[in-house]
Each structure stands twice: as structure tokens, then as C-alpha cells.
Amino acid sequence: MSLAIFDLDNTLIADDSDFLWGQFLVDRGIVDKDYYERSNQKFYEDYKQGTLDIVEFLGFSLAPLAAHDAAQLYRWREEFIETVIKPITLAAAHDLVERHRAAGDTLLVITATNRFVTEPIVELYGIDNLLATNPELIAGQYTGKFVGAPCFQEGKVEQLQDWLSSAEVGLAGSCFYSDSHNDLPLLKLVDKPIAVDPDPKLRQAAKAAGWPIISLR
Numbered sequence: 535m536s537l538a539i540f541d542l543d544n545t546l547i548a549d550d551s552d553f554l555w556g557q558f559l560v561d562r563g564i565v566d567k568d569y570y571e572r573s574n575q576k577f578y579e580d581y582k583q584g585t586l587d588i589v590e591f592l593g594f595s596l597a598p599l600a601a602h603d604a605a606q607l608y609r610w611r612e613e614f615i616e617t618v619i620k621p622i623t624l625a626a627a628h629d630l631v632e633r634h635r636a637a638g639d640t641l642l643v644i645t646a647t648n649r650f651v652t653e654p655i656v657e658l659y660g661i662d663n664l665l666a667t668n669p670e671l672i673a674g675q676y677t678g679k680f681v682g683a684p685c686f687q688e689g690k691v692e693q694l695q696d697w698l699s700s701a702e703v704g705l706a707g708s709c710f711y712s713d714s715h716n717d718l719p720l721l722k723l724v725d726k727p728i729a730v731d732p733d734p735k736l737r738q739a740a741k742a743a744g745w746p747i748i749s750l751r
């Protein structure tokens with residue numbers, strides 16, 4: 535039994551759930567259209583370029599959680615999953631997950647996108663283990679802050695190492711599937727890094743290192 539780790543956005547699904555959640559809020563008139571759409575696009579471009587200030591971004595992306603009752607947020611999230619996310623799940627990603635499950639591997643998703651958005655997406659793939667940026671929840675209400683290390687770049691490595699300290703599996707024989715050069719710190723840590731529909735920077739790094747490059751599209 536080995537550890538099979540999956541990135542989520544643009545790996546198991548065919549787009550970025552963090553960005554799409556922001557657009558969903560804009561489309562439903564839940565946030566100010568001009569400000570939020572402009573900022574959401576800027577942060578997404580920063581992410582793709584590898585220059586994202588994750589703390590600044592989390593201050594922006596988690597603010598709507600603090601502005602609304604949790605029960606209403608969960609209703610919006612259910613609509614988001616049904617109308618936006620389910621159409622961009624990938625049959626080949628489901629097949630990949632099931633092959634690892636059949637092999638007896640421990641399945642883990644690790645994503646920079648916050649747990650509020652990603653938890654129900656990961657459930658669509660039947661994966662129980664999720665490491666994500668954790669929004670602060672006090673007395674049933676989101677505060678707009680986060681707890682622990684942001685699960686981004688080296689923060690993914692930090693969260694994984696913390697998780698492994700109490701897990702019944704180690705990194706021997708481990709693999710990690712990702713599309714993003716932001717995940718290079720974790721890709722370099724596992725035994726079997728696999729680039730999935732990679733961005734240009736990751737494709738270049740994968741070719742230089744001789745890593746497999748696959749497509750789930």
C-alpha cells in the first residue's frame with residue numbers, strides 16, 4: 535500500500551474551483567461585481583505566474599464567508615457543486631482514482647483552495663483524506679480568517695508532513711499528481727511525481743527531470 539496524492543484544481547477537475555466559486559458569487563449578485571470580478575481575476579493571474587501573495591488572497595477570498603450565515607453559505611455551495619463543479623469533473627480522473635483505490639493505496643487530496651469549497655468536491659471522488667487551507671469557524675460562523683498554514687507551495691509540504699506524523703502510511707512509493715508549478719516543492723518530495731495537463735512552467739520542469747506527463751482531459 536502506497537500513498538497516492540492528488541492536486542484538485544485543473545487536475546481532478548477541469549478548472550479552478552477557487553476562481554469559479556468567486557465567479558459564482560459574482561453571478562449570483564452576492565458580492566460587488568466590479569470589485570470582486572477584477573480582484574478575482576488578478577489573484578488568479580498571480581497564481582498562474584507563481585507570484586500570488588497567499589495571505590492577501592485568503593483575506594479576499596474568505597471575506598464572503600464571514601459576511602453571511604453559514605446555513606445560507608451551505609445552500610449556495612450545494613448549488614455551486616451541482617451547477618458548476620459536477621459538469622467539470624473528469625471521467626479519466628475518476629478512473630485514475632479508482633485504479634489507485636483498487637491497488638489498496640491511501641488516497642489524499644491536497645489543495646490550496648479552502649476546505650469550505652473543496653470538501654464536497656473531494657467527496658465526489660470518494661476520497662476521505664483532504665488537506666486544504668482551513669477557514670476559521672467559531673460557534674458555527676466563519677470569521678473570514680484562516681487557521682494553520684495556508685496549504686500552498688511549501689505550505690503543502692508542511693501540512694503533509696504534519697499529516698504523515700499520525701498516518702499509517704509514509705512517503706515510500708508515494709506519487710503526486712499535479713498541474714501546477716506551484717506544487718514543485720511537493721512534487722520533488724514524493725517518489726513518483728506526475729505532471730497532469732501541466733502549465734508551461736511545470737511542463738518544462740517535468741521534461742527536464744524526466745517525470746511522466748499525462749492528460750486527464
